[in-house]
Amino acid sequence: MRSDPPTSLYVHVPFCVVKCGYCDFNSYTVEDRGVMDVFLDALDRELSQVVLPARPVSVFVGGGTPTYLDEDRFDRLWTILARHVDLRAVDEVSMEANPESVSQAKGERAREAGLTRVSVGAQTFDPGRLAFLDRAHGPERIAEAVGELRAAGIGNLSLDMMFALPGQTAAEWSADLDSVLSLEPDHVSAYALIFEPGTRLTRDQKRGRVSAVDEEVEREMFLETRARMKRAGFEAYEISNFAGRGGPCRHNDHYWLQRDYVGVGPGAASHRAGVRSTNYKPVDAWARAVLDGRPGTATAETLSPRQRFGEALWLGLRRTLGVDLSEIAGRLDWPLPASAAEALERHEAAGLLARRGERVALTEEGVLYADMVGESLLALD
Numbered sequence: 001m002r003s004d005p006p007t008s009l010y011v012h013v014p015f016c017v018v019k020c021g022y023c024d025f026n027s028y029t030v031e032d033r034g035v036m037d038v039f040l041d042a043l044d045r046e047l048s049q050v051v052l053p054a055r056p057v058s059v060f061v062g063g064g065t066p067t068y069l070d071e072d073r074f075d076r077l078w079t080i081l082a083r084h085v086d087l088r089a090v091d092e093v094s095m096e097a098n099p100e101s102v103s104q105a106k107g108e109r110a111r112e113a114g115l116t117r118v119s120v121g122a123q124t125f126d127p128g129r130l131a132f133l134d135r136a137h138g139p140e141r142i143a144e145a146v147g148e149l150r151a152a153g154i155g156n157l158s159l160d161m162m163f164a165l166p167g168q169t170a171a172e173w174s175a176d177l178d179s180v181l182s183l184e185p186d187h188v189s190a191y192a193l194i195f196e197p198g199t200r201l202t203r204d205q206k207r208g209r210v211s212a213v214d215e216e217v218e219r220e221m222f223l224e225t226r227a228r229m230k231r232a233g234f235e236a237y238e239i240s241n242f243a244g245r246g247g248p249c250r251h252n253d254h255y256w257l258q259r260d261y262v263g264v265g266p267g268a269a270s271h272r273a274g275v276r277s278t279n280y281k282p283v284d285a286w287a288r289a290v291l292d293g294r295p296g297t298a299t300a301e302t303l304s305p306r307q308r309f310g311e312a313l314w315l316g317l318r319r320t321l322g323v324d325l326s327e328i329a330g331r332l333d334w335p336l337p338a339s340a341a342e343a344l345e346r347h348e349a350a351g352l353l354a355r356r357g358e359r360v361a362l363t364e365e366g367v368l369y370a371d372m373v374g375e376s377l378l379a380l381d
């Protein structure tokens with residue numbers, strides 16, 4: 001009997017009520033909601049074109065803002081997904097939700113189809129900073145949204161937060177953490193704001209209108225997050241992700257473990273057996289290809305074993321458990337590249353990595369330099 005390698009499914013819903021000035025994800029505002037029908041038609045087609053895993057390890061419906069679809073279209077989205085995938089047989093089916101557009105009815109509709117977990121994009125509880133970030137919700141709406149999702153029977157709720165917002169103090173972020181914990185989430189993600197190239201935020205920074213918080217302040221916020229979440233009984237299973245009652249996000253863990261995934265929807269990426277492909281980003285280009293019976297794929301690249309090794313280290317070191325070098329070598333059928341071994345030794349000597357047998361993980365100090373360590377391993381010659 002043939003069994004698929006463990007594979008997850010990602011579904012990208014590319015629409016948002018506003019385009020937040022800091023966001024470089026593939027998401028769009030729409031003047032004519034008819035585009036959403038074209039999107040749903042094309043999604044249905046693409047799901048019948050791609051080779052789907054018999055039973056995905058996890059399904060993640062992200063965006064964009066899946067909850068921005070109005071009730072009828074939201075209903076159709078889940079009807080389509082359930083037609084192609086036996087969602088109820090999947091252990092984790094997650095969805096991203098924005099506070100302003102989620103409702104108990106949408107939560108119930110998706111839960112009936114198999115949804116088990118929701119990530120609510122809260123970002124901050126400070127009204128002025130929510131407005132600065134272009135968010136369409138106020139702070140009070142976050143608690144309401146959480147209440148509606150709980151009432152809809154969603155047992156596993158995550159809150160997505162951002163810190164190091166321009167002008168934010170460590171005390172303000174600490175107050176945000178109080179608000180997060182008061183809502184008793186099952187999981188929390190907390191990322192420092194990144195000034196992504198090409199975004200309005202970065203243009204404003206270049207014009208001197210906004211500036212990033214000091215590195216020292218960002219570091220203080222990061223350490224405070226880890227300490228506070230630990231005290232509250234959450235496990236930092238990854239640099240920016242904290243598992244409470246709901247456990248780790250299996251979908252993201254699957255990604256950090258460099259497992260295979262299939263992505264559908266505009267701009268979605270797939271990774272299967274060392275081949276990475278990406279769909280057309282614009283909704284119309286992707287939909288035209290798919291509805292014409294062609295793949296929605298814009299680019300495909302076969303990664304060399306050496307590239308895959310570097311990527312496995314870069315991704316895997318984000319996890320608190322770190323990486324198992326022999327597991328990676330066995331899976332990729334490729335020995336640890338000498339340049340990677342040298343880089344690992346160098347970081348170990350600097351106190352950033354700790355090695356126990358075949359397992360290598362970031363130290364408490366190393367967690368602060370995770371990006372630098374990861375990038376040095378990604379760029380192996």
Ligand SMILES: C[S@@+](CC[C@H](N)C(=O)[O-])C[C@H]1O[C@@H](n2cnc3c(N)ncnc32)[C@H](O)[C@@H]1O
Nearest residue numbers: 022023025063064065096121160191192193194
């Ligand atoms: C792309 S959004 C999609 C889900 C939903 N629309 C939302 O806004 O929460 C997923 C997460 O990415 C994070 N994100 C987006 N842009 C970011 C940036 N420039 N820096 C840090 N995090 C960012 C936000 O925390 C957000 O919750």
Ligand code: SF4
Nearest residue numbers: 016019020023027064
């Ligand atoms: S709502 Fe989410 S996906 Fe949409 S623009 Fe804002 S951060 Fe990006």
